[in-house]
Amino acid sequence: MNHSSSGEVPEDLKETENPTYKIGSQAILEADHMKGMKDAKATIVGAYDTTAYVVSYTPVTGGKTVKNHRWVIHEEIKEADNETLKPGTKVTLEADHMEGMKGAAAEIESAEKTTVYMVDYMPTTGGDEVKNHKWVTESELSALK
Numbered sequence: 001m002n003h004s005s006s007g008e009v010p011e012d013l014k015e016t017e018n019p020t021y022k023i024g025s026q027a028i029l030e031a032d033h034m035k036g037m038k039d040a041k042a043t044i045v046g047a048y049d050t051t052a053y054v055v056s057y058t059p060v061t062g063g064k065t066v067k068n069h070r071w072v073i074h075e076e077i078k079e080a081d082n083e084t085l086k087p088g089t090k091v092t093l094e095a096d097h098m099e100g101m102k103g104a105a106a107e108i109e110s111a112e113k114t115t116v117y118m119v120d121y122m123p124t125t126g127g128d129e130v131k132n133h134k135w136v137t138e139s140e141l142s143a144l145k
Contacts, residue, residue: 006132007046007118009046010075010094013050013073015047016049019044019047020115023044023045023047025043027042028040028142029042030141030142031136031137031140033070033136035125038124040121040123040124042136042141044118045120046118047118048117049115051084052074052111052135052137053073053108053111053112054108054109054111056106056107056109057069058104058106059104063100071116071135071136072097073095076093076094076095078094087109087111091105112137116134117135119133119136
């Protein structure tokens, strides 16, 4: 599961004007989307205002359905318009966070209007630094102690 990315973001994604966690600052990851993430020290690379979705999808590369993937943002969903998508809505993912995700059929599980952050962090389990991880929400970060 490689969550490093190029750092490219959708053209229409709006940067947050006054984020809680400023670009270049550090915070602690409370999220456990993947092994070694929880309690890791993260550097904030980007902060954006959007709607974040939990989705379930079947990878275009085959395999089991990925349930409750956190997070795909509004600007990474093909059918998204100006309205927040409702749970149960069937969509096509434009996100390319994981192998088999781009172009996958998905279902919206939940939606949250929030600030999302792109972060760099060293996994607590060791290994290479994860660069430009997309996405963590504001509630999944805490201030350094």
